[in-house]
Amino acid sequence: MANQDVRYYLNGLLLNISNNMLKLVASDGHRLAIYEDQLDQNTDVEARIILPRKGVLELIRLLDDPDAELKIEFSSNNIRIFNKNIIFSAKLVDSKYPDFSKVFQQQFFSSLQIQKNTLKEALTRVAILSNEKFKGVTLDLDANSLKISTHNPEHEEAEEELVIEYSGDPLTISFNAQYLLDALANLDSDLAVLTVASNANTCFIEEPNAQSYKFIVMPMKL
Known part of the structure; x- marks a missing residue:
């Protein structure tokens, strides 16, 4: 709210x-x-x-x-x-x-399934060096890896790479890390499903099975 x-x-x-x-x-x-x-x-x-x-x-x-x-x-x-x-x-x-x-009425990239805690921990570590005001992190997604990176006005950088299985096209998109963490914190499942709209204007975060709860995050420009 x-x-x-x-x-x-x-x-x-x-x-x-x-x-x-x-x-x-x-x-x-x-x-x-x-x-x-x-x-x-x-x-x-x-x-x-x-x-x-x-x-x-x-x-x-x-x-x-x-x-x-x-x-x-x-x-x-x-x-x-x-x-x-x-x-x-x-x-x-x-x-x-x-x-x-x-x-909901738009085209989407392929979904990514990932261990919720693995993603939470990586986001938390990388976000430490993000801009304090905007908390921006960039996600680079391809067939075998998810790279999470950030930088701040003091020219400090952080990067972490996770091994994943992803069948869609390569994708680069940025978010407020805290918004992603808030969404993950409200999932009951051990797995999180991330689905980005094909025009890259929204990202759905939800559980793989009982999808009673959906969290939608708008991307940001870094």
């Missing part, structure tokens, strides 16, 4: 309910996270509402019991959530979330 962005819809989390399908979406303009799940029962509800950032952060703190059953009520401008003996209420963000489905 963004913080005090002039695009009001980014300052919160989209809750999309379509009968028994639940979708949560958040973006800060540089990356986007999507979670989809199926409810146990039909709701006969079709709604798209945006919960405010402060409310979402408070809910994360309150919803500490994964087995608790919630009762949720909302109108066009307010939401109430009943959790045990607590009633949480918040004013919704008065804005319309844009249609992000187009990001």
